[in-house]
Amino acid sequence: MTSSKVTRTAGAGRVAVEVRGLVKHYGETRALDGVDLDVRQGTVLGVLGPNGAGKTTLVRILSTLIAPDAGSARVAGYDVVAQPRQLRRVIGLTGQYASVDDKLSGRENLYMIGRLLDLSRKEARRRADEMLERFSLTDAAKRPALQYSGGMRRRLDLAASMIGHPAVLYLDEPTTGLDPRTRNEVWEEVQRMVADGATVLLTTQYMEEAEQLANELTVFDRGRVIASGRVDELKAKVGGRTLQIRPADPGQLAAMARMLPQSTPDPETSVLNVAIRSDEQLTEVIGRLGAGGFAIAGISTHLPSLDEVFLAITGQKASVPAQDRGASELEEMVA
Ligand SMILES: Nc1ncnc2c1ncn2[C@@H]1O[C@H](COP(=O)(O)OP(=O)(O)O)[C@@H](O)[C@H]1O
Numbered sequence: 294m295t296s297s298k299v300t301r302t303a304g305a306g307r308v309a310v311e312v313r314g315l316v317k318h319y320g321e322t323r324a325l326d327g328v329d330l331d332v333r334q335g336t337v338l339g340v341l342g343p344n345g346a347g348k349t350t351l352v353r354i355l356s357t358l359i360a361p362d363a364g365s366a367r368v369a370g371y372d373v374v375a376q377p378r379q380l381r382r383v384i385g386l387t388g389q390y391a392s393v394d395d396k397l398s399g400r401e402n403l404y405m406i407g408r409l410l411d412l413s414r415k416e417a418r419r420r421a422d423e424m425l426e427r428f429s430l431t432d433a434a435k436r437p438a439l440q441y442s443g444g445m446r447r448r449l450d451l452a453a454s455m456i457g458h459p460a461v462l463y464l465d466e467p468t469t470g471l472d473p474r475t476r477n478e479v480w481e482e483v484q485r486m487v488a489d490g491a492t493v494l495l496t497t498q499y500m501e502e503a504e505q506l507a508n509e510l511t512v513f514d515r516g517r518v519i520a521s522g523r524v525d526e527l528k529a530k531v532g533g534r535t536l537q538i539r540p541a542d543p544g545q546l547a548a549m550a551r552m553l554p555q556s557t558p559d560p561e562t563s564v565l566n567v568a569i570r571s572d573e574q575l576t577e578v579i580g581r582l583g584a585g586g587f588a589i590a591g592i593s594t595h596l597p598s599l600d601e602v603f604l605a606i607t608g609q610k611a612s613v614p615a616q617d618r619g620a621s622e623l624e625e626m627v628a
């Protein structure tokens with residue numbers, strides 16, 4: 294069959310979302326400037342990019358809420374322009390801002406959405422209860438959504454997007470603005486959905502979120518794809534991790550730096566920064582310091598932040614809002 298190339302990639306599963314040459318202008322602004330991407334069935338594609346990169350514009354087009362100016366997109370085989378009604382039946386959407394009705398209870402919200410999706414009364418009730426249970430909202434089912442915490446609202450929003458058994462789920466910055474604990478709750482839910490076989494297109498500004506949830510990444514900047522690939526591939530491009538070593542005696546910083554030619558000492562913080570590209574190299578560096586008789590007070594590794602990914606790929610600073618910068622870094626103590 295000649296069409297098999299369009300919907301399949303060699304050795305991989307079926308492509309659930311296929312975007313080719315997508316363009317969307319708002320006046321002078323090129324919100325999308327010729328975007329290509331694929332989301333394979335049963336996988337999570339992370340669309341990573343700073344504010345204004347075009348992520349929500351992409352999600353709106355893939356949800357048939359707005360039309361593209363040029364290019365094409367198919368979701369579960371349906372064309373966004375030619376088959377919007379069929380397409381809407383197979384997608385679920387969770388936005389950055391919860392779309393629940395405050396005055397209604399959690400259960401009423403879900404029931405209403407089920408009815409909007411043409412479920413019978415009985416089926417809408419059954420499905421609402423099932424989703425409440427699934428997202429740990431059964432106890433709060435009868436309370437107005439107004440009384441829900443931020444995390445509960447986001448869970449209700451996720452539950453709402455799952456009511457119609459969507460084949461493809463769009464999560465548009467699902468954790469932006471959430472505190473770290475609530476963010477973790479949402480991550481766990483998404484991971485469960487994926488384990489159940491959901492296909493997800495996730496937009497995020499957080500490298501760590503993309504890392505936790507996505508199989509593959511597409512990095513957007515100003516409406517264009519500037520990089521794409523598996524998470525580990527992208528990180529390797531950016532140059533792996535940075536190992537930070539704190540000597541027990543700050544006076545030994547210079548001597549340690551001389552021993553490790555690829556390192557940069559920071560006398561202000563008394564920390565030695567070493568670029569690490571593999572676990573073997575990490576073990577080797579620590580081994581050499583130990584063999585050299587240096588006492589180490591602390592060691593941590595830092596994954597590249599979103600800023601660093603952007604800097605490495607584009608040579609430009611990402612325009613990530615300042616308050617979000619810290620959250621895109623993963624710090625782990627290894628000693
Ligand atoms: N309805 C609109 N009218 C005018 N400009 C818009 C509109 N929606 C988005 N834009 C612009 O398009 C660009 C991409 O926006 P958006 O897709 O919301 O980015 P992101 O979701 O990545 O933050 C931005 O420059 C934004 O200001």
Ligand SMILES: [Mg+2]
Pocket residue numbers: 348349350465466
């Ligand atoms: Mg957005």
